[in-house]
Amino acid sequence: DVKVTQSSRYLVKRTGEKVFLECVQDMDHENMFWYRQDPGLGLRLIYFSYDVKMKEKGDIPEGYSVSREKKERFSLILESASTNQTSMYLCASSLGIRYTFGSGTRLTVV
């Protein structure tokens, strides 16, 4: 089975900190995605990548950046965390149109 691993289940960070959320997939998928999930808003796409060193903005990229130096790893970076970035963050990879999700990272910014 495809496995998508997010390095942390829970994180608490202070306002202004630089935060790295890591995601690794083990099935050589080309496509990787970062979503955030908030109550009543559903899942919203932050960034996605179709290949190494390639990135595309999703619907809500402001305040975030990403890095994909290796095919299996897609990192989400909060350059200066703010309280409105408190959320559940979900990473996914896909082969064609079949998606696999990680277990999520619940980030709290205080």
Added chain:
Amino acid sequence: KQEVTQIPAALSVPEGENLVLNCSFTDSAIYNLQWFRQDPGKGLTSLLLIQSSQREQTSGRLNASLDKSSGRSTLYIAASQPGDSATYLCAVVDSNYQLIWGAGTKLIIKP
């Protein structure tokens, strides 16, 4: 722009009942529709994927149907169990190969 709506937002039923969750989408130009399950504080688990050329898919007690022309999908759960309690999300892959999500239906099965 594709929009996906799930009704109801929450549902509570007694154990053993059969139930239907609804998903509607505004643009019929989709590649597929997927149903996911999410347990509290957890990630998403794929339940069923229906290709645009298909009408339904079944897995155990779950059956998902797709009517592209009317922009609707239903997830039927037979003989519900407390372990089915979760949030159920539907998503369509649109003409740009992007996943467009509904906000989910929170299902509670009462023992």
